[in-house]
Amino acid sequence: MIDEFLTGRQFFVDVNGKKSQLKSIDRGCPQGSVLGPVLFNLYTGTIKNNLPNEAFLTSYADDSYVVLSNEDEDLLIKDVENCLRTHIGSLERIGMKVNEEKTEIMLFGKTSPRVLVNVKGTAVESKDHMKALGIVIDKGLTWGPHIASLKKRVMKIVGGVRIVRNKLNKAQATSVVTAQVFSVLYYACCVWLTPVLNKKDLNVINRLHFRALRLILRDYRQRISRDTITSQTKRLPPDKWAKFVLASLFLNSYNIKKPASLIHQLSSNFYSKRRKPGFYYAYDSAKSKTGKQSTKNWIGSAIGEIQDPWTNKILSKDSVRVLLKKTFKTN
Numbered sequence: 001m002i003d004e005f006l007t008g009r010q011f012f013v014d015v016n017g018k019k020s021q022l023k024s025i026d027r028g029c030p031q032g033s034v035l036g037p038v039l040f041n042l043y044t045g046t047i048k049n050n051l052p053n054e055a056f057l058t059s060y061a062d063d064s065y066v067v068l069s070n071e072d073e074d075l076l077i078k079d080v081e082n083c084l085r086t087h088i089g090s091l092e093r094i095g096m097k098v099n100e101e102k103t104e105i106m107l108f109g110k111t112s113p114r115v116l117v118n119v120k121g122t123a124v125e126s127k128d129h130m131k132a133l134g135i136v137i138d139k140g141l142t143w144g145p146h147i148a149s150l151k152k153r154v155m156k157i158v159g160g161v162r163i164v165r166n167k168l169n170k171a172q173a174t175s176v177v178t179a180q181v182f183s184v185l186y187y188a189c190c191v192w193l194t195p196v197l198n199k200k201d202l203n204v205i206n207r208l209h210f211r212a213l214r215l216i217l218r219d220y221r222q223r224i225s226r227d228t229i230t231s232q233t234k235r236l237p238p239d240k241w242a243k244f245v246l247a248s249l250f251l252n253s254y255n256i257k258k259p260a261s262l263i264h265q266l267s268s269n270f271y272s273k274r275r276k277p278g279f280y281y282a283y284d285s286a287k288s289k290t291g292k293q294s295t296k297n298w299i300g301s302a303i304g305e306i307q308d309p310w311t312n313k314i315l316s317k318d319s320v321r322v323l324l325k326k327t328f329k330t331n
Helices: 001-006 035-044 073-093 144-165 172-187 199-217 227-234 238-253 260-270 296-301 317-327
Strands: 009-011 024-025 058-059 063-067 114-121 122-125 129-132 135-138 277-283 287-294
Touching: 001 035, 063 073, 063 260, 135 144, 144 172, 144 199, 172 199, 199 227, 199 238
Parallel strands: none
Antiparallel strands: 009 024, 058 063, 114 122, 129 135, 277 287
């Protein structure tokens, strides 16, 4: 079945109604298929075996990123060059083409200097920010460049939606704003929209959020308060949405039995190390008592008004989700 799925495929090119001759495809998976991504992951699944143990590889389809760390800058550059040489070699051995000129390097840290890295004879200079899967990542993880890029895109979309707004009823306008604006505004927000986001950047997201919702209510002169807009549209404002995303992230990590080390990493990256650690107990669906070492303030801030979260209660996955929704309801 898999053999027939992959072999004997053909293609042609259509330009202005003129079609080329049929040509055969002897490699690759059909795009848009359900099985294609699974087969591709199996095909590339061994490339991480050739990387050193200290290297962290993350990939999505044919985009791959290698992360290395070292306190010594010279040793770090040497490690990166050796690791990329190995990684590119592994990709080429399975028939994949790597464009060294499009390879990007970024050194994390607010005061990190720019460095040159040799990638198979091509000198690549480190950047202050880079785009990965639609998200602009900066070296200080401030998310400022991403939000600046996001503002330009959303403002263009809002302008386009306003042109057609008068031809839509409220239900149609809600659907258009949800599909066209909010799908862009909150794309991958579980990564960048955190409770500790810079206040200036959070204000930008707030303005974009309510500007889009004002289109639904036809409040072009901004006479309706934000609280009223939130109540009428039943949409969480960005600050509450950030906490809801963080709470959901914690909940999902717990329910899928992620290791406690992941919870430590999440908490240490969201809040300062000065917070006092505490030990929380929870019950899984099998009513087995389990514990997670985490940060009291982190959990408390994430799930806000939920009373006695994770303590002295037998909370199933579904019951906690209900509590989350009640906590962050907009009315």
